[in-house]
Every structure is written in structure tokens, then in C-alpha cells.
Amino acid sequence: MPELPEVETTRAGIEPHVQGQRVRRVVVREPRLRWPVSEALTHDLPGQTLHAVQRRAKYLLFAADTGHVCLHLGMSGRLRVVPADTPVVAHDHLDIELDNGWLVRFNDARRFGSVFWLTGDPHTFSLLARLGPEPLSPDFDGAWLKTRAAGRRMPVKTFIMDGAVVVGVGNIYASEALHAAGIHPRRAAQRIGLQRYIYLAEAIKRVLAEAITVGGTTLRDYIGVDGDTGYFQLSLAAYGRDGAPCPRGCGPIRREVIGQRATFFCPVCQR
Structure with a gap:
């Protein structure tokens, strides 16, 4: 998608x-x-x-x-x-x-x-009225994530993909942002501190902004308005790299299914 x-x-x-x-x-x-x-x-x-x-x-x-x-x-x-x-x-x-x-x-x-x-x-409109903040807007930050995470036991990857929490953090970019922030995707949302959420919010903003700059991520069916495919995939650190070495030099990237979605992370540097 x-x-x-x-x-x-x-x-x-x-x-x-x-x-x-x-x-x-x-x-x-x-x-x-x-x-x-x-x-x-x-x-x-x-x-x-x-x-x-x-x-x-x-x-x-x-x-x-x-x-x-x-x-x-x-x-x-x-x-x-x-x-x-x-x-x-x-x-x-x-x-x-x-x-x-x-x-x-x-x-x-x-x-x-x-x-x-x-x-x-x-x-x-009913499909827009209950959406969370835009991830690149001033309304979205680590404090917002920490507040919304209170009492939520779900994995943090599932949490940040919830459109009522923040919009537009899809599967690819959730994996990339969590890797950038050094947070394990299975960690319970309620068990993450404010400072780590600050890092995560900054990572989400940075990853999405970089992807927009280069035109998005190439998907099987996606073609841009000018007929060109996106090429952010060339700089993916975790997503789709199962078995490849972590860019930080830790060990191999692992693939697991979380919330029925393929998830890629480094079991060494993501805690």
C-alpha cells in the first residue's frame, strides 16, 4: 500500500x-x-x-x-x-x-x-474526523506519544501504526523509525519512557521527511505521478533486509510478524 x-x-x-x-x-x-x-x-x-x-x-x-x-x-x-x-x-x-x-x-x-x-x-468527514496528528506537524512529538501510550500494552510498532495516535506511519516506516531510535518493536508501548519517545518521534519525522525528499519507497504497484518509482528503498536500514547485517555492525536483521505485519529489526541494538 x-x-x-x-x-x-x-x-x-x-x-x-x-x-x-x-x-x-x-x-x-x-x-x-x-x-x-x-x-x-x-x-x-x-x-x-x-x-x-x-x-x-x-x-x-x-x-x-x-x-x-x-x-x-x-x-x-x-x-x-x-x-x-x-x-x-x-x-x-x-x-x-x-x-x-x-x-x-x-x-x-x-x-x-x-x-x-x-x-x-x-x-x-467520518474517515478523517478521528485521525491523529500529522507526523511532520508541531502537534506530534515525544510527549504526545508518551501520553497516548499510558496503559497500552500493545507492541510499540502496532501503537505507532495506529492512525488515531499518529497518521501515516505505515509498516515500512515504522520498522525504519524504530530501528533508528533503537527501540525493539515488541516492547510494550506503556513501558517506554519519555526520552525514548522523544527519540522515536524525531526518528519518525526524519525517516518520513527523507522518504518524501527522494520520492517515497518503491512498492510493487506504486508509480508516481510522473511515471517514476520512488527510490527510498535504496537507503532502508531494516525493512526487507532479513539476514543482512545491521548497518550499525551488530548482527543480522531479523524478520518477525507483529500485528499480522512483517517486521524487521536488529535484536542486538534495538532494546
């Missing part, structure tokens, strides 16, 4: 092409995604101007005159900005055609993505 850096990379790539552009029409070829595509999209959005492309967690918000297009890439979704006469291929489910002769095309082979038309404050 595309994680926060991949979604932010998509947002940054798309916004310059759509900002200030008027929507000519919307074509929905397959409305049966994870949730049905909002029927209002095809008759409410045409004629409106797109003012910005924002991101909340892994959701993209296209701000128009009277509402927002709220889009989630799901597991295999991708957005491309292409000329309006670009031939349709398999799994091209939705087009937002612009007056400048280009369109935003949503392709989703597994159809786990979603597209909603929202009026009013999008942050009150």
Missing part, C-alpha cells in the same frame, strides 16, 4: 498541473471501488475550479469552489496527469478532465481505493 511519503509525492507532483484549472467533465467508468464513487461528483464538480491539492494522512483532498474531492489510493491505486486524448487502459476507473487539455486519471487494479465528493469541512 502506498504510504504517506508516496501520497505526499503524488500530491506535490499533481498540484502544479491542476491548481487554478477549471474542470471540464468527470468520467467514472467503474464506480465500484472500496466504497461506491460519489454520484454527485459527475454533476457537481464540472465547471468548478481546483484551487489546491491537500493531504490528510493518506487521503488527497482536491479543493474546489464548493467542496473537496477526497481520494484514497488504496493498495494499488495511482494517479497520473496525462493529455486528455490518452487511450484508456485496464483499470482506468475515473478521469477528471481539465480545461487545459489534460486530465487526472485514477487507475486501481484491486479497487481498494475510494473517491468521495465532500461539501463543508472535509476534516469532519
